[in-house]
Amino acid sequence: MQSVKVVFHIDEVEKWPLLLANARNLIKVVDVKASSIVVLVNSKAAIIFEEQNAGVSSLDKEQANQGDLVKELAENGVEFKLCQNSLNGLGIAIDSLPVYVDVVPVGVLELIEKQADGFAYIKP
Template identity: 35%
Template sequence: MKRQLIALGFALCTAVAAAQDHIKVVYHVNTGVETAAAILSNISNELNASPTDRIVVVTHGPGIDFLLNDAKDSKGREFSGQVSALAGRGVEFKVCNNTLQTRHIDAANLLMETQIVPSGVAEVARLQAREGFVYLKP
């Protein structure tokens, strides 16, 4: 019986260590489309290096612009394909409702991969304080 308990304890420790192997990261984006391509590239690079990471992109202010329908980079390429590909890899894209209201943007103008949160900065704080996310400000 004692050996079984030791074996069970070892198995539980191994399972906990494996579950903690991934990193939870929140990317805080409040800059416009001029930086979005680099940010999306950083996220893709992180997932290539560490595919089990959980990534949440929280946007507010001008940071939401790349998540609007038909948004394009400086070379005229739409962001929708990159956002869709990253969402397919588990990346979450959150948009600040305060920004939508202040800028009079209809939620129907957002890419379908987005989720609206009441406040972008409050969501960043919540993810850090309550869910243990690492903060990145690209």
């Protein structure tokens, strides 16, 4: 199996199902331990983390399932990085986030750095 360096970028809530499917399919065919697979979350896409942690009753079945898939991917070596600016704008407290999420100060800077380090960029 080959190793990869890839950053998935998501900024729209509606794109979560496609991104999660792409990431899930990828980890089936690459050497995850030798790879670096990152999901960079900014803008309104970060809201999924607030909802899954706060136990918001408005969570529908699809959104709850997405939260489960995110956790599953994280447990399988996919890194999730959230933009601090986006969290601030959405009023999401860092201490309410799942333990498998890392917060970066500026999401777009993280994307620039990853691409400069040779990461492939994928935006569903």
